[in-house]
Amino acid sequence: MKLFKEQDVRIVNKKLPSKTLSKTPFEVILEKAEKIGIKKDFLPRKWELVGDVLILKIPKEVEEQEKKFVGIYAKEIISQEKKIAEIYADVLNAKTVVKDEGIIGRNRKPKIKVLYGSSTETVHKENKIRFKLDVSKTMFSSGNIDERIRTAYLSNENETVVDMFAGIGYFSVPMGVYSRPKKIFAYDLNPDAYHYLMENINLNNVQSIVKPVLSDSRNADENVADRVIMGYLKNTKSFL
Known part of the structure; x- marks a missing residue:
């Protein structure tokens, strides 16, 4: 108490209004x-x-x-x-x-x-990137956002990149926007995914960087890539 007096500290009993917790x-x-x-x-x-x-x-x-x-x-x-x-x-x-x-x-x-x-068609916005897709035709995992953000900054203007399973451009499009490599060859076999890949390339203005390819990535030219994006699939080993 002596310390409180020396420091001019006062104890005040006051009822504060209770805060209402917001509901989930x-x-x-x-x-x-x-x-x-x-x-x-x-x-x-x-x-x-x-x-x-x-x-x-x-x-x-x-x-x-x-x-x-x-x-x-x-x-x-x-x-x-x-x-x-x-x-x-x-x-x-x-x-x-x-x-x-x-x-x-x-x-x-x-x-x-x-x-x-x-x-079922929508535009999903993430990290200032717009992904157009139809949830009845193509997959989208919003839980992979951290990996998409990380990958977006991995490349540089001197690299040529091959995305083996591009889908709607999950990794290719953000990388094209933020790393701006020399070229990204984005492969996918699924015509629906390829359709939205082209849409997303245009939506995000990376036409000069990302080249969509409707093909099996195993048909890609050899010795062209400085970096390869290879999303995880059950049979990934067969593409090595």
């Missing part, structure tokens, strides 16, 4: 769902917002439960899915909501079910 998006979704009788167990906790299209990851246990009753309560299940999708669209500001049903085929085409809205 899921808490808001849960509130809205419970008001119309939808149980918490049926609400997806995982989702991915690509542009203004929301991709819902339905829990396996919920999917298995739905399969058991799909014949008897098909209309009710469809109705509930739509109601859930509407809530997620409202809270997360999405124009379209789709259900993730896996990946099919060599080109890894997404299998989705549209629950709300209609258009």
